Amino acid sequence: MSHLSAVLWDVDGTMAETERDGHRIAFNRAFADAGLDWHWDVSRYGELLRVTGGRERILHDLQTRGDAPTLGDEREALARRLHQAKNRHYADLLAREGMPLRPGVTEMLSEVRTQGLLLGIVTTTSRANVDALLRLHLGADWARQFDVCICGEDVQAKKPHPEAYLHALTALRLSPLQAVAMEDSPGGVAAACAAGLPVVVTRSEYFSRATLEGAVAIGPGLHCRDGWRPAAGAASADLGRITLDDVRSWVSQGDTVSQHGDLDV
Ligand code: XBP
Ligand code: MG
Secondary structure, three states: OOOOOEEEEOOEOOOEOOHHHHHHHHHHHHHHHOOOOOOOOHHHHHHHOOOOOHHHHHHHHHOOOOOOOOOHHHHHHHHHHHHHHHHHHHHHHHHHHOOOOOOOHHHHHHHHHHOOOEEEEEOOOOHHHHHHHHHHHHOOOHHHHOOEEEOHHHOOOOOOOOHHHHHHHHHHOOOHHHEEEEEOOHHHHHHHHHOOOOEEEEOOHHHOOOOEEEEOEEEOOOOOOOOOEOOOOOOOHHHOOOOHHHHHHHHHHOOOEEEOOOOOO
């Protein structure tokens, strides 16, 4: 077994399926508020998820629109305004309608805490969005339950750049092999790998068939033991979910797996 000291969590897609029925809806509400008849449907939003960061995603989409401002400064200002409105709608939507954590996440979080490991958030979403989600499940003082929380505002370069992970390791005074990243997307895996961290992938809706390379384990979610590569061992089989011991075992094996999907989003 490795001397695993910390578990670092991505948020969107990994802790909760926030994209399709959360961020996407909030973007569309922000467009409507601004009097724009733009709409990101489920499929278009999947394509746009290649671009990390909501403001960056809007800027990317503006390049395809004939009715977008042509001057760079105006585009930047519009993207910033729409993104701020989107985040307000996102917080409102979550407060009103809720947003469940993915099954098995709560159990893993409490196992990590109970066994005395450090717990971190490493996301490049806005801090307000992390707050909107985690206050629902962990209370208004959720941040106290984490030893580090790196968000989009804390980095110059968003994932797949490793900066967010490198900041977290520095803050925790750990070397990459003392921690593990929990991720769901190719960009997240790339960010963690580039920081030298082992990564466990719980595939999310939008990345269910995406190509993933270099993870220590890839599976459908923490709630089930079937469908994991490498297979989950026999040790925690009676619990019916992925446990911290499974994660430790994958990290200490140190082998990496790749899955080449038939759909790259
Ligand atoms: C999440 C993102 C974010 C969210 C929207 O990436 O890419 O852009 O879609 O949030 P990760 P913001 O799961 O790697 O953190 O609008 O705050 O960017
Ligand atoms: Mg993610």
